[in-house]
Amino acid sequence: MKANIAIIMGGYSSEYHISILSGQNVYKHLDRTRYIPYRVIISTEKWVCLDDQDREYAVDRSDFSVLLNGERIAFQCVFNAVHGTPGEDGLMQAYFELLNIPQTSCDYYQAALTFNKRDLLSVLKPYGIKSAVSYYLNSGDPIHEDKILEKVGLPCFVKANRAGSSFGITKVKKAEDLRMGIEHAFKEDDQIIIESFLDGTEVSVGVITYRGETRVLPITEIVSENDFFDYEAKYQGKSQEITPARISSEERSRVEEVARLAYDVLHMKGYSRSEFILIDGIPHMLEMNTTPGLTEQSILPQQAKAAGITLTELFSSAVEEALKQI
DSSP: OOEEEEEEEEOSSTTHHHHHHHHHHHHHHSOTTTEEEEEEEEOSSOEEEEOTTOOEEEEETTTTEEEETTEEEOOSEEEEOOOSTTTSSSHHHHHHHHHTOOBSSOOHHHHHHHHSHHHHHHHHGGGTOEEOOEEEEETTOOOOHHHHHHHHOSSEEEEETTOOTTTTOEEEOSGGGHHHHHHHHHTTOSEEEEEEOOOSEEEEEEEEEETTEEEEOOOEEEEESSSSSOHHHHHSSOEEEESSOSOOHHHHHHHHHHHHHHHHHTTOOSEEEEEEEEETTEEEEEEEESSOOOSTTSHHHHHHHHTTOOHHHHHHHHHHHHHTTO
């Protein structure tokens, strides 16, 4: 009997539309000889399931079922394609755990931890995983610009602490622009992180659980036409994403080792995509994404393709791993 799979997409953040594209791609490629996929749109206004004609049916949040054309549909598994809150910060993971419905991404604690850039880097630091020099600010804190710049220097990056797709990020080159960058970040989150500039090669590394084993995918080198890998570079063609990365075998081994270490230390499962800057061959972590983009053009699917894994195989493996939780 085929399992009913709910592909959740959308969410409550600025990444809503990107998540819809990811979810639609999962829906397109999920193996219909083994599963019956359903698209479930999560938004602040409503949770709805779409039928083949895109008609909406309300989701019963008490048990995450839906009455579709007179038939009550229960889901054996949830494929999580929600970027940002509530799909990447642990809220949906905790909800499904309470309902005893397996889902494809990491558990709620790991999701909450990795979604918080400051906490993630602090937890990984004792394991020797390097990162930029940083300064933290919360909404309402006094802003001492001299102290900030004394610690992180110029140029520096001001980032929303809990946001993705480069929303809320500014590269600050001049001291007089620091406050504007801080105000921009606070529009996305009430916590921000200000980091020193790391001058090196940027790489992205996918680590996934695939057919029961932890697997590091081929590394992607990021070459942005802009000052950094911002929204325009990521989604509007203003960058080169080169897989496999043009780095030495020694650098590749180091990055793979650090990415796998982070995945294992955090007891991750499902997909992850971590960003690093290589400085003199040493990886410095920027962040980890636990529901990365899954469109045809997204980095993790590119890496899977380079590893000889089709999208149908990639997505089906995630579902199979989740179903093992039952």
